[in-house]
Amino acid sequence: MGIPARPESMVGLVDEQTLARIAAEPGVPLDWRPGSDTDVATLVGSRFGEQVVRRSVDPLLGGVYSGLSDSIGVRAALPTLAAALDRGASSLSAAVAQALPEPSPGPVFGGLRDGYGVLLDALTERAAATVLRADASGLSRSPDGKGWWIDPLGRVDGVVLAVPAPSLAALLSEVAPAASAAAARIPLASSVVVALALPDGTPLPQNSGILVATGEAVRAKAFTLSSRKWPHLAERGGALVRASFGRFGDADIVDAPDAELVAAARADLETVTGLRVDPVDAVVQRWHGGLPQYGPGHLDRVQVIEEAIGALPGLAVAGALLHGVGVPACVAAATTAATTVAEQMAR
Ligand SMILES: Cc1cc2nc3c(=O)[nH]c(=O)nc-3n(C[C@H](O)[C@H](O)[C@H](O)COP(=O)(O)OP(=O)(O)OC[C@H]3O[C@@H](n4cnc5c(N)ncnc54)[C@H](O)[C@@H]3O)c2cc1C
16 A cells, blocks of 8 residues: 555655655664554654655555545554554564565456446346345334334345445434444545546556646546556547546545536646547546545444444344455455345344
8 A cells, every 4th residue: 555665666756865764764663552543644654754655655545545544544444554563563664564465466457347237237137136226214123023124115034234334324323323323433535537538549658547646736636547457448449548536535526517527637637648638528427425434443433333233133234334445345244244144034
């Protein structure tokens, strides 16, 4: 997540003074209380300085959590780093070195050629599931005491709540007030993505994307050079780019008019790549409250939710608010939740 283990990885990104500070960091005594938590900016800034935070850590964390490192907690967002610190790493450099995963021979990115809808359709078909679409407005014990009652659907044997934190807080208010209160303390970040189709032959840089440092004079926080990143998109012809805007605490831009967002995407793309091109098409997609913000103490809130729900057979929670916002983490949480409820229902 952009925190260096050695100064070499920051050459060209930060100044000489910061490089010297990174090199000297292993010799500076580290004050970390096992089990404690802090925001990532405070930890990294105190060891390596502000440039590492704003030019390296913010862009990478922002790409995942849609927030700056000031509002993201070490323990929930960087669990392997927190574990290395808890084990007594002598410096942040040493903790980062311990936390780094083994290099993997596989591709860096993975996706589904035709989007997630394909997967959901296949899962629905394989499970022979009946899909009912409704906004759940209430959750209570069923009158027979053996199941659950969901408004407006009615009685069910088991429930997996895979909804964003505010909806979870509302649905749990009657059956698990402590969990409801904990969920209500998980804030959400909003963002907006502007997809641009540029003319065939547009010479996009040979990168998968571009991350923008905090404080730069552009409004976009990142660009995905989609037709470079995904070969199957390149096959469609044209040059595809996605510009992302908005983050936790700075979400006004999310509700800017489409035309303003498309103009900002074009202008910022020109600033960072030098490309001045008219898109042949543009699509704006807003993600209001799309990502939970893992602030310091987030895992304490998750623990309250999981302990309260664990005492209620036939009810489970899944989703990005628990143990990771990435799709693989959400799939893992959902698998655990569904397995638990199925086992409880079978008893
Ligand atoms: C712009 C953006 C880009 C991302 N890119 C990536 C990426 O490249 N790779 C990656 O791994 N992850 C990515 N993520 C993160 C990942 O997509 C999400 O964290 C994940 O999809 C969240 O899944 P979820 O099931 O928890 O929540 P959601 O997908 O938000 O689903 C929650 C569902 O609950 C429904 N709901 C809410 N309230 C109720 C109610 N009362 N009753 C019934 N239904 C309700 C909502 O309609 C919604 O369908 C990205 C996220 C965003 C916003």
